[in-house]
Amino acid sequence: MKPVTSLPSSREILALAFRHRWSLILAFLLPVAVGLLVPRHLTPKYEARAQVLVKPGREFMPQTDTPGVSQLPQITMREMVDTVTQILQSADLIRDVLRDETVGKLYPQLAEQLADPAARNDAAASALAKDLAVAPVRLTNVIEIRLRNADRRVAVEALGSVLTRFQERHVQAFSRQRSALLEAQMVENARRLEEAYRERAAYVAGRQLFSLPEQRNLLVQQRARVSQELRETEMRKAMLDEQIRFLADELARQPATITLQTVSQSSVVADDARRRLRELQEREREQATRLGPEHPALRATRSAIAATQQALAQTSAQSASVATGINPLITTLRAQIAATEAERAPLDGRIAALRAALQEDDARLRQIAEDEIELQTLDRRVSGLESAIRELQQRQTDARFSEELDRAQVAGLSVIQQPRAPENPVWPKNALFAAGGIVAGGLLAVLRLLLALSFGNRFLSAETVERMLGVPVLAALPPVPALQRRKLLLAVATEDTPRRIPAAT
Known part of the structure; x- marks a missing residue:
């Protein structure tokens, strides 16, 4: 036989609950009674x-x-x-x-x-x-x-x-009690502002800085004029240097002596030869016209013309007489070189003076820039102190107003509901204790029923026998009350003849 492991049926549970009905009712009612009685003994709140x-x-x-x-x-x-x-x-x-x-x-x-x-x-x-x-x-x-x-x-x-x-x-x-502190800060900043004013005035007077933009503009214009004059002087010097080099080169190329005068006179022989040549040429034209080109007289005239031309070519047309002496251009070139060097000599000093003036102007411009930076620093210091004093004045006004509000107990709060308490206490809550008692009673009753199911040693129904033993039940006898069963057992014990005792389930 194999035991059945299924859970008990509702009929079995109801039969067990009915058998232990009084203990279950007591287990349920006891927590409920406690839940109803405990609030009566607690201090209400x-x-x-x-x-x-x-x-x-x-x-x-x-x-x-x-x-x-x-x-x-x-x-x-x-x-x-x-x-x-x-x-x-x-x-x-x-x-x-x-x-x-x-x-x-x-x-x-x-x-x-x-x-x-x-x-x-x-x-x-x-x-x-x-x-x-x-x-x-x-x-x-x-x-x-x-x-x-x-x-x-x-x-x-x-x-x-x-x-x-x-x-x-x-x-x-x-609360912020800051008015006294802000007043002390204002006094200190005012003192520092006065010192800054005095320091700035002393710096301006010591440096003679009355109008820095105008001074800078004048210096820039002056430096531009000096720079332009320096460029022109340097260009003039370069031109004179080039002129001196050119004159020196020309002087080196000139000879020490030159022909000073040449006198030319006409030659008598040449003049007579030319006259005779003209006569022969006139004769040749006449003979050519009158005698013909092959005439012996014409050939003779032509031969005379050729001889005369040859003689004329060998005879100088003029006679010349030449006079030599010292080259006067050398003296002129030397004079020009001396004049150019005399003009160039002061230019070096002028250039040096102009460059020194430029450096002085640059130094003064740098000094003006430094002075301007220093003045800007002093101005920023003065402006910062003035802004700080204005801010402190505003903050002091706000602080005094805030302190007045603090003394008047004014804050960003509003009581929208004044303290109020209902007539009924909020503790203890009878319904809550009653519900807790009911829940606890139900749990205790269920626990009692589970204990009876787990540790009970009686079969209360035929279904329980079949479930636990795994065999079918053919018949079930009605239960005999305990008192009647004791009486029967006593009767059987006193009699000699055994009697059948009803079985109890």
Whole structure:
């Protein structure tokens, strides 16, 4: 036979529950009774509530005490709400509330139990920190404050003290007493500004810097004129040098002596030969016309013409007489060279003077640039001090206005709901304890039923026998009550004849 491992059926469970019905009912009702009775023995607590609106006031505006720093990180509304929440939950605020309301008024049990003031105050501060709840309302800039106490009136008064102390702490936390410090800074900056003015005036007077742009323009114009004159002088000198070299070359090429005069006279022989040649040529023309080209007389005339021409060619046309002496061009060239060198001689000194003037002008221009840089530095210093004084004046005005607001306890907060507590206590909650008792009773009853299923030693139905033993049940006898079964057993024990005793399931 193989045992069956299936779970018990609902019929078996109901049969087991019916058999142990009284213990299950007791297991269920006992936690329920405890849940209904416990709230009656607990100290009731009332809850006072208030709501505070956090506005982006002056205390949340980005400010700095460092001059020259203007860009600061912006504060989000979430950061504002978290900051206010931390102030509300601070230990110093709780102790201020305890001093206002006293421990005996808020927690009389602690005042009776603890004689040591320090221990009593610490315990009361811990209890008040637990009873005080601060939570921001979702998607708003509203903070809800709740305070619980055994006395409704005390809860409202204590929450009012919390709001009052909170506003004082808030103003104190963001208060900035800066007017005296800013006044001292203004006096110091004014002194430094006066020193800067004196230093600038002394520098201008010592350097004679009355109009730097005009002085620079005059120096630039003067330097341009000197530079132009220097270029012209150098060009003039170069031209004279070239002229001296040319004259020297010409002087080197000239001879020491030259022909000074040549006299020419006509020759008598030549003149007579030319006259005779003309006569012969006249005769030749006549004979050629009259006698013919082959006539002997014509040939003779022609031969005479040729002889005369030959004689004329061998005879000089003029007779000349030549006179020589010292070359006068040499003297002229030497005079020109001396005049050119005399003109060139002062140019070197002029060039040197012009170059010195240029260097002096350049030095003065550099000095003016340095003076201008120094004046700009002094001007920036003066301008920075003036700007700092103006900024300090504005900040001092803002600081005095902020201090006036601090003295008037004005902050970026608004109590939109004054402390108020309902008539009914918020603790203990009867419905919650009753529901807890019902849940605990149900769990305890189920646990009792599971224990009966797991550790029970009786078969309450034929289905249980078949499931556990794995064999079919052919017949089931009705159960015999325990009292009747004892009587039968006693009767059988006293009689000699054995009798059949009904079986009990």
